[in-house]
Amino acid sequence: MHNIRNALIRWCKDNSPHCATFDDIYFNPGAGADESRYVFIDGNRLTAESFPPDQQTLIIAETGFGSGLNFLVTAKHILDSSAVPPNLHYLSVEKHPLTKEDLLKALSAWPEYSELAALLHTQYPPAAAGYHQLNFAEGRIKLTLMFGDAAESFSRLEGQVDAWYLDGFAPAKNPDMWSPELFQQMARLSHPGTTFSTFTAAGVVRRGLKEVGFDVRKQKGFGRKREMLVGSYVGPKPEHREGKPWFKLPASNTKPEAVTVIGGGLSGCSTAWSLAQRGIKVRLIEKECELATAGSGNRQGALYAKLPVSWTHQGELHLTGFLHSVNLLNHLDPEHTLWSQCGVIQLATTEKEQQRQQSMLAQGLYPDSLVSYRSAGELSSIAGSRIESPGLFFPDAGWVSPRDFCHQLTTHPDIEIAHAEVASISRQQEHWQIDTVTDQSFAASHLIICNAELANRFEQTAHLPLKPIRGQVSITPESAIDPSLQTVVCGEGYISPAQEGRFCFGATFDLKGKERNVTLEDHQHNISKLSEALPDIAAQVSDVQDQLEGRTAFRCSTPDYMPMVGPAPVADAFIETFAQLRKDRKWQFGNAIPEHHPNLYINTGHGSKGLITCPISAELLAGMICNEPLLLPKPVIDTLNPARFIIKNLIRQAI
Missing domain, CATH: 3.40.50.150 (Vaccinia Virus protein VP39)
Known part of the structure; x- marks a missing residue:
C-alpha cells in the first residue's frame, strides 16, 4: 500500500x-x-x-x-x-x-x-x-x-x-x-x-x-x-479469473424483505442495525432474557486500533473498522451518553514495544492526527495521572459501553427481538427453518449466525474452528478511587475513566480457563498489570481490592485471530472441489465454483476487537446480501471468509 x-x-x-x-x-x-x-x-x-x-x-x-x-x-x-x-x-x-x-x-x-x-x-x-x-x-x-x-x-x-x-x-x-x-x-x-x-x-x-x-x-x-x-x-464483460476461486462470493440478486439473525451480542446487534437501515425487517433471536449478556456485556471497552508496523490485511481491517465505529457512534449518540471520545494511550512498557511503536510511525502510514508518539511526561499530562512509560496517543479514540451500544443499535423500528435458544437449523425448500429448544420454529429466507463460540453448534457450521478465551474485568467500588483519570490507558490490560464513579479495568486473557466465576487471583492479576501502567491508581485500587467486583466472559476467537464474516461454505463440497490443493497449492481450478449454503451467513470470531470489527463486518454482510459495492477491499474480505480454514487445512493436508 x-x-x-x-x-x-x-x-x-x-x-x-x-x-x-x-x-x-x-x-x-x-x-x-x-x-x-x-x-x-x-x-x-x-x-x-x-x-x-x-x-x-x-x-x-x-x-x-x-x-x-x-x-x-x-x-x-x-x-x-x-x-x-x-x-x-x-x-x-x-x-x-x-x-x-x-x-x-x-x-x-x-x-x-x-x-x-x-x-x-x-x-x-x-x-x-x-x-x-x-x-x-x-x-x-x-x-x-x-x-x-x-x-x-x-x-x-x-x-x-x-x-x-x-x-x-x-x-x-x-x-x-x-x-x-x-x-x-x-x-x-x-x-x-x-x-x-x-x-x-x-x-x-x-x-x-x-x-x-x-x-x-x-x-x-x-x-x-x-x-x-x-x-x-458496449463491450463484452471482460474475462476475470479469480486468483483464489474458493473465495468467490455467491451472487445475491434480490434484496430480501426480511432476515433472521441469531445472537444478541455486538455482532448480532450491529448486523441487525445495518440490515434495518436498508429497509429490511429483522428478527433478532437471543437465547438469554437480555441482550449483550456474554462477551458484549462489559461496562466499558476500549475503542482503538492496535496498528501493525507494516501494512497488513488485519491492520487495514482494524484501522478502517475503528474509523467506521467512531462515525457510527457519533451518528447514533452525538451526546456521548454511551461512549466517550476521550482519547486512548497505548503504553510501551518494554524497550521492545518502544522500538515497535517508533518503527511503526517511521513507516509513514498513519498521520499525526490519527496517532502520535509521546513521552511519559506528556502522557501523564494527557491522562491526569502519573505514567512512567512513553507510548502512543490516539486523540479520536476512547471507550464504549458495549452493552448500551447493543441496546442503542436495536432500537431501530424494523428490528424485532425474540428470546429463544436455537437448537438446530435446516433448509426447507426455499427457506431456513430455525427450531428452538422449546419447540418453537421460525422461518427465514436469509439467516445470519452471530452467536459467538456457539456458531459452530449447527450441522452446517460444525467445521468452524472457534475457540473461547476467558477474560475477567475488575470494577472498583463507587467513588473509592480518585476520578482524575482523563483518558483510556492500555498496556498489557486497560483502564477507562470512571463511569458513574466506578473504574473498570482488566482484562485477563486465559486460553485454557473454564471458570465462569470471578476469582481473587484474576483481580490480583489485573491490579499487577494496572501498576505497570498507572502506579498511583493501582496503589489506590490495592487498598480496596477486597471490595472489587468483577465480571467474566468468554471472547470468541479463531486460530488466526481474524473474524469469520461471509457466506457459509458447504464443507464437504469445498473439500471435494478443491481437493487438488493437497498436492499442488498453485493448481488452476478453471471455472470451479465454490458451493455455499443458500442465503446462510456467518459473523463471529471477533475476540477482544468487537468494538472495531463488529460494526464494519455487519456493513460488509449487509452489502453482500443487498448486492452493493463492498466497503472493504476484496483481499481483506478474503481474509475474513469463513471458508479459509478449509482451504488452509487442504494445503496442509490436514483434511
Missing part, C-alpha cells in the same frame, strides 16, 4: 484551491457547481429514463475526489429529485486528499451545499490508505472514499458501477492516473449500458476507453471548453 500524503494547496486570490503538485485547479472558481452538473450529471444522463423503474440505488464511481464538489452536487441532485433512483452509493478515489481544514475552506465557496459539506467534514477520514465509508441522509447516500492509487484502489473493489465520473487532474498534468490499468478496471466494474463522462477530450483517454469496450463520443464542453467525452460500455 502507498503512503498517503495530503495535497499541497496554494490558495488563489479568489480563495479557490490550486493543487501545487499537479499545477491544476480543483474546480472552476466561478461556476464549479454548474460545470459539475453539466459534465457529470447531464453527461451521464442521470434521469429517470436512464434506469429501470425498480432500481433503488445508483452507483457512481469517480476517479478524483478532490474537494468533494462533484459528490455534493450529485448527492443534492438525488435528495432533491424523484426522477432518479432514491439511493446513491458514490465511490471515489483520491491519492492526495485535502486536509480537513482545506476541505472545509474549499467548500465554503458553495453555501448551497453547506449542510452536506458539514456532514462530509465531520466524517472525513485522516490521510490513511484504504477504504473509508461515510453515510448521509440516514443511509440513503453512502460515500466510499478510497485513498490510494486509482487503478490499484479499483482493482480491490468488489461491486458494479452504473456511471463513471472521470475527473482526475488533466491528462497532461497527471498522466500516471489515466493509465491502461485504470481503463481495464473500469471495464471490469461496468455492465452493458454503464455510462461515463469526463471534462477532457484528450486522445489518450479516448483511445484507452475504446480499447476496453466503451463507446466514446465527443460533445460540446462546458462554457468556453470546446469538447468533452461521454459514452457507455
Whole structure:
C-alpha cells in the first residue's frame, strides 16, 4: 500500500484551491457547481429514463475526489429529485486528499451545499490508505472514499458501477492516473449500458476507453471548453479469473424483505442495525432474557486500533473498522451518553514495544492526527495521572459501553427481538427453518449466525474452528478511587475513566480457563498489570481490592485471530472441489465454483476487537446480501471468509 500524503494547496486570490503538485485547479472558481452538473450529471444522463423503474440505488464511481464538489452536487441532485433512483452509493478515489481544514475552506465557496459539506467534514477520514465509508441522509447516500492509487484502489473493489465520473487532474498534468490499468478496471466494474463522462477530450483517454469496450463520443464542453467525452460500455464483460476461486462470493440478486439473525451480542446487534437501515425487517433471536449478556456485556471497552508496523490485511481491517465505529457512534449518540471520545494511550512498557511503536510511525502510514508518539511526561499530562512509560496517543479514540451500544443499535423500528435458544437449523425448500429448544420454529429466507463460540453448534457450521478465551474485568467500588483519570490507558490490560464513579479495568486473557466465576487471583492479576501502567491508581485500587467486583466472559476467537464474516461454505463440497490443493497449492481450478449454503451467513470470531470489527463486518454482510459495492477491499474480505480454514487445512493436508 502507498503512503498517503495530503495535497499541497496554494490558495488563489479568489480563495479557490490550486493543487501545487499537479499545477491544476480543483474546480472552476466561478461556476464549479454548474460545470459539475453539466459534465457529470447531464453527461451521464442521470434521469429517470436512464434506469429501470425498480432500481433503488445508483452507483457512481469517480476517479478524483478532490474537494468533494462533484459528490455534493450529485448527492443534492438525488435528495432533491424523484426522477432518479432514491439511493446513491458514490465511490471515489483520491491519492492526495485535502486536509480537513482545506476541505472545509474549499467548500465554503458553495453555501448551497453547506449542510452536506458539514456532514462530509465531520466524517472525513485522516490521510490513511484504504477504504473509508461515510453515510448521509440516514443511509440513503453512502460515500466510499478510497485513498490510494486509482487503478490499484479499483482493482480491490468488489461491486458494479452504473456511471463513471472521470475527473482526475488533466491528462497532461497527471498522466500516471489515466493509465491502461485504470481503463481495464473500469471495464471490469461496468455492465452493458454503464455510462461515463469526463471534462477532457484528450486522445489518450479516448483511445484507452475504446480499447476496453466503451463507446466514446465527443460533445460540446462546458462554457468556453470546446469538447468533452461521454459514452457507455458496449463491450463484452471482460474475462476475470479469480486468483483464489474458493473465495468467490455467491451472487445475491434480490434484496430480501426480511432476515433472521441469531445472537444478541455486538455482532448480532450491529448486523441487525445495518440490515434495518436498508429497509429490511429483522428478527433478532437471543437465547438469554437480555441482550449483550456474554462477551458484549462489559461496562466499558476500549475503542482503538492496535496498528501493525507494516501494512497488513488485519491492520487495514482494524484501522478502517475503528474509523467506521467512531462515525457510527457519533451518528447514533452525538451526546456521548454511551461512549466517550476521550482519547486512548497505548503504553510501551518494554524497550521492545518502544522500538515497535517508533518503527511503526517511521513507516509513514498513519498521520499525526490519527496517532502520535509521546513521552511519559506528556502522557501523564494527557491522562491526569502519573505514567512512567512513553507510548502512543490516539486523540479520536476512547471507550464504549458495549452493552448500551447493543441496546442503542436495536432500537431501530424494523428490528424485532425474540428470546429463544436455537437448537438446530435446516433448509426447507426455499427457506431456513430455525427450531428452538422449546419447540418453537421460525422461518427465514436469509439467516445470519452471530452467536459467538456457539456458531459452530449447527450441522452446517460444525467445521468452524472457534475457540473461547476467558477474560475477567475488575470494577472498583463507587467513588473509592480518585476520578482524575482523563483518558483510556492500555498496556498489557486497560483502564477507562470512571463511569458513574466506578473504574473498570482488566482484562485477563486465559486460553485454557473454564471458570465462569470471578476469582481473587484474576483481580490480583489485573491490579499487577494496572501498576505497570498507572502506579498511583493501582496503589489506590490495592487498598480496596477486597471490595472489587468483577465480571467474566468468554471472547470468541479463531486460530488466526481474524473474524469469520461471509457466506457459509458447504464443507464437504469445498473439500471435494478443491481437493487438488493437497498436492499442488498453485493448481488452476478453471471455472470451479465454490458451493455455499443458500442465503446462510456467518459473523463471529471477533475476540477482544468487537468494538472495531463488529460494526464494519455487519456493513460488509449487509452489502453482500443487498448486492452493493463492498466497503472493504476484496483481499481483506478474503481474509475474513469463513471458508479459509478449509482451504488452509487442504494445503496442509490436514483434511
